[in-house]
Amino acid sequence: MSAKACVLGSPVGHSLSPQLHNHWLKAYGIDGSYVAMETHAAALREVLSDLVRIGFAGCNLTLPLKETALAFMDALDESAKAAGAVNTVVIRDGKMTGYNSDGYGFAESLNAQAPAWNKRHAVIIGAGGAARGIAAALNGKGVEKFSFICRTPAKAEKVIDDLRLNGDIIAAPSDDVSLLVNCTPCGMAGQPPLGIDISTLPPDATVCDIVYRPLETPLLAAAKQRGLQTAAGLPMLLHQGRLGFKRWFGTDPAVTPALEKEIAACAK
Numbered sequence: 001m002s003a004k005a006c007v008l009g010s011p012v013g014h015s016l017s018p019q020l021h022n023h024w025l026k027a028y029g030i031d032g033s034y035v036a037m038e039t040h041a042a043a044l045r046e047v048l049s050d051l052v053r054i055g056f057a058g059c060n061l062t063l064p065l066k067e068t069a070l071a072f073m074d075a076l077d078e079s080a081k082a083a084g085a086v087n088t089v090v091i092r093d094g095k096m097t098g099y100n101s102d103g104y105g106f107a108e109s110l111n112a113q114a115p116a117w118n119k120r121h122a123v124i125i126g127a128g129g130a131a132r133g134i135a136a137a138l139n140g141k142g143v144e145k146f147s148f149i150c151r152t153p154a155k156a157e158k159v160i161d162d163l164r165l166n167g168d169i170i171a172a173p174s175d176d177v178s179l180l181v182n183c184t185p186c187g188m189a190g191q192p193p194l195g196i197d198i199s200t201l202p203p204d205a206t207v208c209d210i211v212y213r214p215l216e217t218p219l220l221a222a223a224k225q226r227g228l229q230t231a232a233g234l235p236m237l238l239h240q241g242r243l244g245f246k247r248w249f250g251t252d253p254a255v256t257p258a259l260e261k262e263i264a265a266c267a268k
Contacts, residue, residue, distance in 0.1 A: 003032040004055070005248045008039040008047060009062030014189070014213050016234075017060055019266045020241050024253040032057075032249050041068045048072055048089070048096065057248035058090040060241075063185060066100075066129030073098035082136040084162060085129030088244040102130050102210075103137025105240025106181075110208060113231040117206040118178035121145045123170070125196060127155035130210055131183035136163055143179070149196070175200050181208040187217040194219050201228060209233050213267050234264060 007017040013036070021034035039047050044065050051059060061069050066085035070076070073086060074095040080086045086098035110117055122143045124131050127150040135146060146167035148156035153169050160167040173180055173196070180201065186194040188211045196219065198207065207223035212233035220230045238255045246252045 003030070003057045003249055004034075005032070005057050005059055005244065006035045006037050006051070007060040007062060008037050008044070008065055010038055010040050010064065012036045012038050012062060015062060016212065016237060016263055016266055017062075017241060019263055020238060020259075021245060023259055023262055024241075024245055024251075025249065027259075028249075028251050028253065030249050030251065039065065041065055044068055045072050051089075052091055052094055052096065056091055058088065058096075058244060060244055061087050061089065063128075069098060072096070079103065079133070079136075082163065083129065083133035084159075085132050087129065087133070087240070088247075090244070090247045099243060100129075100133045100136075101240040101243040102133030102236075103135075103140075104243065105236045105238075106134045106208075106210065107137045107141060108239040109235035110206075110231050112235060114206045114208075114229045117229070117231075118204055119143045120178040121147065121176050122179040122181065123147045123149060123173050123177050124181050124183055125149045125186075125194070126183035127152065127159050128183065131181075132159050132163070134181060134183055134210070135159055135165065138179075139163055139165055147174075147177075149173075172197060173200055175202055177201055177205055179206050179208070181210070182217070182219055183210055185211065187211050187219055189213050198222055198226070198228075201226070203227070205229070206231060210236055212237055215264055215267050234260070234267060238263065 069086040075097045077099040079100040080098040083100040088099040206229040208231040210233045
């Protein structure tokens, strides 16, 4: 029987997840399908119920559904509990289990692109689902101090409290920052600019952006102009996709140069 999975979100047209998973389905000769479905938060419960009823193996969740989905799961993996958000749903025997692979995907891509990154002080821009997942992963990797830049300080305070971080809220990066991560959609094609001044960052800082469309965001371009180490968003997408694919289709897929080339072409 053909296994089916999808990505839910709004907007979802920019998502490269269908290209990613269908590449793996073809590469491994698996009888399955993966599509994108435009879904607003108000309709999420109904759509998830439909997926269970139809017999889907699961789905990915993107903006703005990751936190809303928590209440609709039958069970939560520790990764989702720590992040306070769900980006991967696995359906088994009519029950939904929520996972969060943002942190894993980010950590894998950071280590691959900037292996010498420093754990002194991480600044995270945003306090949504991706920010929580990434903060949880970085905390697990031993980052000493966290600072958050976000429009709603109360959300950042909740992340700090929930994850028990050594953290605070700031207005702009300082000269002791070793890792800067944009966890917002700002800078994405069709979205507002990020508007963060990185001129104070020290020479050993690493600048990351989880946005992958465009492949090189204005933030990454500015960091490269300063000679700073950078980590782009596309590898995070590729690595975080592995968790769901393995559970839906039964194979742990590889992130290969051929895959990176194909998905990068789709992102342009």
